[in-house]
Amino acid sequence: MYDKYGPQGWWPLLEFNGVNPTKTGNLKGYHPLDYSYPKNEIQKFEICIGAILTQNTTWANTEKALINLEKNDFLNPERIASCELDTLKGLIRSSGYYNQKAIRLKIFSEFFMDLKGKTPNRDELLSVKGIGPETCDSMLLYAYKIPTFVVDAYTKRFLARSDIFDGKFNYYDVKAFFEKNLERDIIIFQEFHALIVENEKRIGNKNNVKKGY
DNA sequence: TTCCAGGCAATAC
């Protein structure tokens, strides 16, 4: 997949204006071969907010919400934590589930401020309301650069078609499978997950693999 | 119009 699609440069960040013409959807937000992102606390925060906003939603819808937040100077935890809930709901409307996501963003913003720049551990993140296994691992892998493998709907669909996995398709069994078979390296984990997503987006759900498998 | 997308918490068994 790497030979076919090239380095993916995840996570997509709004601030990056480089162009990767082979991308479908948007031409912005990627930073292939540059693994120094996020470069500051705001970018770190942006990744975490994006991880929450993209829950069960397309990235296109998420990106609209992120752009709205950015335009209104809402990409900082203080602003989100202190603003009117209805204002926040309006800005993230396009991401869907905006009532619960607005509350989750506020809760996470408080948590992020309390960290004061420190890296949270997995259990701390999971204890935050609105953060489940996938959102947690996305934050750790892409914002905090901890080598933990991210399992999402694409990952399971990829495995379901591949025949190389005979276990149960629950989150932790799938995660363990990848972590056992890949070198525990931050760049490899980031690229492998992003390449699976790119591959699955391109081929579509041809075999109509059901969600959850 | 219908279906589904980079989940999660609450609830029910």
Next chain:
DNA sequence: GTATTGCATGGA
């Protein structure tokens, strides 16, 4: 511990 359900917009 596992299964089900509500949440909501926007594109195909």
